[in-house]
Amino acid sequence: QFHQPDFVETVRDSLTSSGINPARLKLELTESVVLDNVDVVVSRMQQLNALGVSFCLDDFGTGYSSLSYLKRLPLGQVKIDQSFVRDVTEDLNDAVIVMAIMAMSRTLGLQVIAEGVETQAQRDFLLQNECLAYQGFLFCKPIPIANPIADASATGDPVFKAKPKPSPTASPSGILWSVTANTSIVVRLSEDFNPSGLSLSRCICGSKLSMRSR
Numbered sequence: 001q002f003h004q005p006d007f008v009e010t011v012r013d014s015l016t017s018s019g020i021n022p023a024r025l026k027l028e029l030t031e032s033v034v035l036d037n038v039d040v041v042v043s044r045m046q047q048l049n050a051l052g053v054s055f056c057l058d059d060f061g062t063g064y065s066s067l068s069y070l071k072r073l074p075l076g077q078v079k080i081d082q083s084f085v086r087d088v089t090e091d092l093n094d095a096v097i098v099m100a101i102m103a104m105s106r107t108l109g110l111q112v113i114a115e116g117v118e119t120q121a122q123r124d125f126l127l128q129n130e131c132l133a134y135q136g137f138l139f140c141k142p143i144p145i146a147n148p149i150a151d152a153s154a155t156g157d158p159v160f161k162a163k164p165k166p167s168p169t170a171s172p173s174g175i176l177w178s179v180t181a182n183t184s185i186v187v188r189l190s191e192d193f194n195p196s197g198l199s200l201s202r203c204i205c206g207s208k209l210s211m212r213s214r
Contacts, residue, residue: 008047022052082116089121102129
């Protein structure tokens with residue numbers, strides 16, 4: 001989808017028609033998208049950056065991850081793959097890798113999200129290493145797209161025992177939502193959730209939408 005010739009125009013038109021703030025839209029790119037044609041990818045990312053859209057590199061640390069990506073791509077965020085998070089409190093190698101990614105990202109001015117956080121111990125380790133955003137079952141399990149706030153509240157999910165609509169000045173809670181979506185749903189969710197202070201991000205491969213409270 002990212003490689004479609006009119007992708008930038010499609011995003012621009014969607015932003016205009018929906019009236020959402022481009023700064024609240026974050027597109028996730030997988031390595032396969034980047035590797036396909038780096039020069040074209042960089043050009044399109046720069047065009048979208050100019051609109052206010054930001055980018056996240058998904059599953060960093062796996063596959064063909066290269067430091068050259070972080071140098072060339074106009075990224076704002078990287079995601080630590082869950083394969084490193086899963087045993088981060090038990091495997092020294094995983095712990096060292098996560099700490100290295102965190103240190104490197106801080107130096108480069110990149111935000112970091114940890115995937116697959118399922119235990120409090122994992123979350124505590126990440127927090128100690130200044131990772132403030134997380135994605136995983138510890139915070140919320142998969143829920144239907146139709147009415148995520150109501151559905152999650154009905155399940156008694158602890159994340160909704162707090163204020164469901166944080167004020168714009170509230171500090172980041174580091175809660176990341178992931179749901180299946182397409183472009184039209186991105187627009188609809190932006191209208192439903194932007195008043196709640198949620199930022200939206202869409203993964204080009206797999207059509208995954210992520211929402212993180214600010």
